[in-house]
């Protein structure tokens with residue numbers, strides 16, 4: 396397994412980027428972030444509808460400084476395996492898995508987003524179908540989990556379509572933009588590596 400403990404472009408060091416292949420999907424490519432993805436990143440990320448379903452570390456407005464910090468590896472937790480979703484030559488979104496530590500090192504948290512222009516065409520369903528089995532092998536995961544805010548039916552459907560089971564709801568878990576939300580938890584598991 397490659398050492399993914401230091402940072403570089405996005406969450407990957409130069410060495411890790413060299414070890415990370417491009418994954419070719421139907422209508423998209425998953426590949427490491429490039430320093431010159433900044434303009435495309437800003438165009439798609441600076442959208443309240445995108446950040447609404449994400450953690451506050453993905454802010455709105457999404458400024459040039461935010462994009463530069465992300466691409467410089469200062470936003471994601473070291474060890475996160477995060478790839479750009481490239482469509483028609485542009486980075487239009489992102490998908491990543493953040494592994495736990497110590498006894499939780501075989502569990503990771505899945506996160507993803509897509510620029511609004513690409514929504515509703517089945518892209519993220521296909522992206523997760525490609526990424527989830529790959530990253531479970533790459534990071535030697537028994538468990539890949541995801542947390543979804545109560546209103547985010549599209550994200551829940553992406554997970555259910557990809558073999559994630561809904562495990563329960565953490566009530567009143569998130570207070571975001573003045574509204575209290577429940578958090579639905581989903582996971583895809585396997586019992587051998």
Ligand SMILES: CC(C)(COP(=O)(O)OP(=O)(O)OC[C@H]1O[C@@H](n2cnc3c(N)ncnc32)[C@H](O)[C@@H]1OP(=O)(O)O)[C@@H](O)C(=O)NCCC(=O)NCCS
Nearest residue numbers: 445448507508509514515516517518519520548549550552
């Ligand atoms: C959630 C998100 C990733 C979905 O991506 P997408 O490419 O539009 O999803 P898909 O086109 O693959 O749609 C998946 C399913 O959800 C449904 N869906 C999509 N958006 C929906 C919505 N707003 N409400 C209800 N259903 C929706 C689709 O009809 C499809 O249903 P089907 O499986 O029955 O055909 C995208 O909207 C996004 O990036 N949102 C902002 C960031 C975010 O919330 N990330 C997830 C955090 S948990």
